[in-house]
Amino acid sequence: MENPVILETRNITKDFPGVRALDSVSFQLKKGEVLGLVGENGAGKSTLMKIFSGAYPSNTYTGEIFIEGKRCVFNGPKDSQGAGIAIIYQELNLIPELTVAENIFLGREPTVGKTDIIDRKKLFSRAKDPLGLLNIPLPAQEQIKNLSIGKQQMVEIAKALSYSAKILILDEPTSALTEQEVEVLLKLIDSLRARGVSMIYISHKLDEIFKITDSVTVMRDGKTVASRRTAELSRQEMVSLMVGRNIEDMYPKKAAAIGEAVLEVKDLFVSHPFLVGEKVVKEVSFKVRKGEVLGISGLMGSGRSELVTSIFGAFPADSSGEVYVEGKRVRIRSPYEAINYGLGLVTEDRKLYGLVLGMQVGENITLTCLEKLSWHQIIMRRRENELINKYIGALRVKTRSSETVVNTLSGGNQQKVVIAKWLATGPKVLLLDEPTRGVDVAAKAEIYQLMDNLAGEGLGIVMVSSDLPEVLSMSDRILIMHEGRMVKELQKNEATQEKIMFYATGGK
Amino acid sequence: MNNQGKSGLGRVIIGKYGNLIGLIVLIVLTTILTNGMFFTQRNLINVLRQVSVNGILAVGMTLVIITGGIDLSVGSVVALTGVIAALLQPQGTAAAIVLTLLAGAAIGGCNGFFVTKFRIPSFIITLGMMTIARGLALVFSKGEAISGLNDSFSAISESYISPSISLTVFGFLALLIVFLFVKERKSSGYERKIFTFNFIGVMSVLFIAAAVAVLVWLIGFRGMPAGVAVFLGIAFLGAYTLNQTRFGRYVYAIGGNEEASRLSGINVKLVKFLVFLIMGVLAAVSGMVLAARLNSGVPTSGVMFELDAIASVVIGGTSLSGGYGSVGGSIIGAFIIGTLNNGMQLLHIDPFYQEIAKGVIIIGAVLMDRKKK
Known part of the structure; x- marks a missing residue:
């Protein structure tokens, strides 16, 4: 009943100076399945992907890779592409000035006869095949720069399909997408699976993992610690496999004593940085009190970040209104x-x-x-x-010394350094903009704990976040923004994910 | 594992001290090739004086390049300030010096103003200023060298500080440096790998001891040339500013990530403005030292000095994309270029070939830097 294995690794071990990034990793992907690859930052996911992509030549690690039972040696991206692997990276690799079709066939454009002149007719008609496999219409002649991030990602996928890739690896594909775009992407993944494309789906967002994957492989400290059918795993189990211990309570939020208002904003308007007359924040008023965590929710582009950066005096456009x-x-x-x-x-x-x-x-x-x-x-x-x-002690920043270059730290620890640099100023109000994006589960829990302690010490906290579970469990109150306006305020006990999404998408 | 560690240490040393090792090799080589002519008191003092003019510029250029900028106008500013100083001789030496420094500050400030206020790349602004300053120098001097400087002005470069005074000051400074060095080591809260620490520690102590011994030997000849003293003083101040002051920390931060620096509450524009202003002042200092040495303000002097200064900084390991670098490195870079120039002169190598050799060294240094990363 099981599908045959299409991609397999045996005992892959890769060392960096001083660190073992991968420790005899054995891993299987079956034909036509979507496999979720999860793990904290630094667990070895990216390293494994770089081995699949050929970015690390075969002599820099030990172990073997098999595709459809055949041993493969990857010494460069060409080898891996030739074997049918395509990777969609977090950062897209498209050329903004070129059209969709030109990007898809970059470097292998159809030419007129034996000349070097590009046959544009053939180019655009050929692009229709891979684009047709997407569920949404994408004009082949559109310039990339005119497309949303979500659509650009579709172009990357179309490009991969045009190589007739058998194995598609998606690395954090939804980190820059809106909710709707995520839906479109997940549907596309579904239909590609139906066509027999095998996929590895790397994500921090466990909701998506549960929604889309057939099986899950969990990595921790350079090892694969579990490979299971997604249906057999609970969220709790998955998280504890990732961090190697039980996280009883991911969100520790306890009620702090709430005092008087520490920050108040009245009728704040913020202009658009380029478009004259446009406003990105319109008539926003709110208060945050000592010991309170105020969550600000909304879709991307709803003016949340503009609001907090403008209060902080860092937004490059005029604003009007009063701040206390x-x-x-x-x-x-x-x-x-x-x-x-x-x-x-x-x-x-x-x-x-x-x-x-x-x-x-x-120094940071x-x-x-x-x-x-x-x-x-x-x-x-x-x-x-x-x-x-x-x-460093209070935030438990994992670093070899205070003189370590911050670049070498994991994402979670880098984020702790950012928080540390603001705590070092002795603030009364902390504005947090997406405080846990790209941060692994364990560090997330620590950051929540820290927010809790800070609120307990009487800090007012304003938290902008796209992560709904985080907003729901950490905030005492939630403000929802839509198109620059504050459209709704919800108390902790009345807020649900559905309600927030309803107002954030413009519901009334 | 063991093997890896060893080559790792080797790489650290070559990466961090590659230019220093290069300088030592170059000095030894030049000494051998010139049958010891290079390593005489008279010649080395000459080298020091030649290096001083470029070295002063290189200190300022280090700051500029660490913030991610560049200043192409310094060569012309050297000429212009030399001419200005020469024209101001009738007003008395003190007034000439002060006014010339102000002129340098005004030009540097002008560069800084356009770079920060209008966000024009410094490459463009200073390229413009390069020809403006050159033009002004020619206009003010009517195209001719202005000679006959006051003796008290020429003393900036030509006089010698008596051995006893310079040794006292020098010894005091050396002690201060050792004190700061030890203090910094002590105050850093974490342990280091003992072996690495000791090895590099011993290397630096040995090198410093050798440098001190050579300097003491040179001072013993006739005393410290005033121009060299100015250069060493500025180098010390520059290194101190970069390592120990807030301003210096901000310079690195802005070069590393301007936006993050701004959001951290740093007045990015002010810091960048000041960096160009300081560069202008140092160009004026360099211009006066040169004028004093030539005993005239020469409007056509200083051509390509900006490139020597930039080359010194780059050979010294400062990254052209900003964020990294040190004054110490740039000074080593300046000495590499100085030794090269002097050595080839002693060997009677055609000056045309000297240019080629310098270019090769610059490219080689950058290649080595790349490899390190």
Whole structure:
């Protein structure tokens, strides 16, 4: 009854200087199935994928790969493509100025006779085959830059199909997609499965794993710790397999004593950075009290990030409205002023906005508060180190030393460094924008615990998040945004995922 | 595993100290090829003085390049400030120095203003400023060298600080550096691998001891040339600023990730502006040292100095994309270029070939840097 195995690895071991990234990994993908590959950041998923893609040549690791029972040796991307493997990466590799068809056939364009001139007619008609396999209409002559991220991803998949790939690997495919786009993608995966394409689906989002996969392989510390039918696994089991221990309570939220308003925003409007007359935030008013966690929910582009960055004085466009910190009217025109008023902003994308990746862990932590660690211009090392060690300890940042370059840390630990650098300023209000995106389960639980403790200490916390379970369980109150407006406020006890989605998608 | 560790250590040393090892090899080689002519007190002092003009620029250029910028105008600014200083001689030496420094600050500030205010790439602005400053130098001087500087002005480069004074100051500075070095090691809270620490520690102590011995030997000759003292002072200040001050930390942070720095409350524009301003001031210092040495303000001097300064910084291991680098490295880079120039002169190699050799070294240094990553 079982399908034959299409892709198999035996005892793959890969060492990096000082670390064993993969420890005799044996792994099987069956024909026509969707296999979910899950594990914390640093569990070895990406390394395994780079072996499948040929990015690591075969002499840099030990072990064997078989495709349909035949031993394969991958020394470069060409080898792996030739064997029928296609990988859709998180970062898309399309050329924005070229059309859909040109991107699909990049490097193997049909030409006129024996010349080097591209036969555009043939190009566009050939593109219809792979595009037809998608469930949505995608014009072959559209430029990539005019397509949404979701559609661009479809182009990548069409490209893979045009190679007649037998094995499709999707690496965190939904991390940049809207809810609707996710639906479209999942449907496409379904129909590709029906056509007999085998897929590996890597994701942190367990909901999707349960929805779409037939079986699941869990990786931890460079090993495959379990391979099961998805139907036989519970969410709890999967999480404890990933972290290697039982997480009884992922969301520890306990009610903190809620005090008076620490941050209040009245009638805030924020202009669009480029479009004259457009507003990205419209007439938003809210309060957050000491010890309270205020969740802000909404779809991407609903103005959530613009709202918090603008309060923080970091949004590159005009705003109007009133902001009060502890009852006092303040005008914040720069992050520097925001910090002085006691605000901290844990930004959305830690690699772009949160960290100086080439600098040390310690240097990143104190970047926000060097002023109080200096005598005039001169940095007082002892005080700086005390502060650094305090936060590395308090947040349990896993790093070899405070002088380790932050780039080498795992995603979860990098995120802790971002939080540490804002705690180091001694804030009264912490604005968190997607605080757990791309963070593994264990670190997530720790970050929630930390939020809890901070609220307990009387901090006001504003949390923008797309992760509905997170919003529901961590917030005392939830504000929902739609097209720049605050459309609904829900108390903790009345909020459900369905209600939030209803208002976030414009329901009234 | 053992093997791997060893080659790893080797790589660390070559990566971190490759340019230093290169300099030592170059010095030994040049000394052998010139039958010891290179390694005499008279010649080495000459090398030091030649290096000073470029070295002062390289210190400023290190800051500029770490923030992710570049300054192509410094060569022309050297000429312009030299001319300005020469024209200001009648006002007295002190006034000439102060006003020339202000002129340098104004030009650097102008670069910084356009780069930060209008977000124009520094490459473009300073390219423009390069020809503007050159043009101004020619206009002010009417195209001719202005000679006959005050003796007190020429003293900036030509006088010698007596051996006793320079040794005292030098010894004091050396102690200060050792003190800072030890303090920093002590205050870092985590343990390091003992072997690596000791090995590199011993290497650096040995090298510093050798450098100190050579300097003391040179000072013993006639004392410290004033221009060299200016250069060493600026180098020390530059290294101290980058490593120990808030401003220095911000310079690295901005080069590493400008947006994250802004969001961390750093006044990115001010820091970048100041970096270009400092570069302008240092170009003026360099211009005055050169003018003092030539005993005239020469509007056509300083051609290609910006490239020597950039080359020193790059050979010194500073990344052109910003975020990494050190003043120490740039100074080693400046000495590599200085030794190369001087050695080839001593060997009577055609100056045309000297240019070729310099280019090869620059490309080689960058290749080595790549490999390290």
